[in-house]
Amino acid sequence: MRILKVGIVQQSCGNDIQANNQKLEKNIRECASRGAQLVVLQELHNSVYFCQTEDAALCNLAEPIPGPSTERFGALAKELGIVLVLSLFERRTPGIYHNTAVVIEKDGSIAGKYRKMHIPDDPCFYEKFYFTPGDLGFKPIKTSVGMLGVLVCWDQWYPEAARLMSLAGAEILIYPTAIGGVGTDSKDEQKVQRQAWQLVQRGHSVANGLPVITVNRVGHEDDPSGATIGLDFWGTSFATGHQGEILAELPCDSEANTVVEIDIDRTEYVRRGWPFLRDRRIDAYHGLLERYLDED
């Protein structure tokens, strides 16, 4: 058994970035004081989810990596002796911005980064305007607590991404997330959606014999354009074991943090019982590299 204690910080965010950061720090400290060795934050945790509208001036929120956030959170990770998963708006060069997860090692250094590969674009989620698609591929990040398969939000709907992380040696799948309901969808429909969101990720856990940690933001955020009534983020951050079973789930309507224990070594036991990776038909998967397989 190799138990990993994972802290999950589910927050609401406001326009005051300073205040968001102070709240993050308080919650990270709380997780660490409860023994967390790894703490995962939600997607774009420093600010509101600014993609509800397309406004070039909002690119001012972006920052270089390394930069102010990796410095501030690096110092905190070092002080607490924890590994920390950040989710930042990266300014790479004028005109190239990414939605980037950064893993901070417990000595405060940058262990690695992942640039969001699958970029959504839907009403209230205009990410294709802001984020250049990632170019680092699906590579887990090696840390002192294990190989972290860090992906970001929209990636969570893609079995391909989970599988590639798993084939590259990930020991745990991690999804910083910002998903919520658009006012125009009925409450019933949103419930089906929220359940589907969890189901597909629990499916990745089963298919790969890996635990999943998903950290989502919570609370209402206005649409600055006034075009819609804004977004209600779903919270419901969760952790699974190696067969999709829920180990922890946070509320859908309030801030919370928790620390969950995961036996990283269980993967081998589970994969011996269900050796899916042994039987993949790699000779017959070429179609996965196609957009669509038209008849003829």
Add this chain to the structure above:
Amino acid sequence: MRILKVGIVQQSCGNDIQANNQKLEKNIRECASRGAQLVVLQELHNSVYFCQTEDAALCNLAEPIPGPSTERFGALAKELGIVLVLSLFERRTPGIYHNTAVVIEKDGSIAGKYRKMHIPDDPCFYEKFYFTPGDLGFKPIKTSVGMLGVLVCWDQWYPEAARLMSLAGAEILIYPTAIGGVGTDSKDEQKVQRQAWQLVQRGHSVANGLPVITVNRVGHEDDPSGATIGLDFWGTSFATGHQGEILAELPCDSEANTVVEIDIDRTEYVRRGWPFLRDRRIDAYHGLLERYLDED
């Protein structure tokens, strides 16, 4: 709306093949009388699940396609005017046997077949001994009730298979199945396994915006070798909608059949809301064709 009424026949099987077939016929007729346009049978429905032991003589159970079963069930499908999904032990030539699903059109003809691509081999499930891996790829079968993405049992753990069917135009995913508990696993562990089995398939539904029909056998079957206490099949056949939501679920411990209504056209609505297929990173999926992505 294009409603498809799908009949699900969940049975136990004994050593008397004639009796198994009579029961199948009775249940198929019952589904048809309740309006089913498509009826799906469980994996290797004509016989017991003979793969609990490795015995070359059991290859005598195999039959050609077309052959006795496609003839008998073809006549029944034609009489009832239904499309029928069979799961047969195919004898292709001496030394090549397949685990093959056959779709019968409502005029009694063979619409197409699918040869199980992923072949398991675990204690009590010695399929690699009997079944040559399929060589027809992941191609949906065109029928009068739609494009059927027919896969078989172990395939259901592979997101790759579901995705390929979906990219090739499947309108519904169908899994004839024979899965159950091995006596050596505790009841608690079997419950986690059964849930995982359902989760991964509900995940395919979500990831592809497709309904899933899974038909499993039920009941106890002895291990003819006497090496184990045999298998208890889980039943729990189920149908999902397009976002993994359960539309119907049969009992885990008894025979049953049901007819479920599925709105085939809902796929387009769901995929417009969640356009996962639009954003696949086909430029970055090459690793899916590898066995494992070793560091180096």
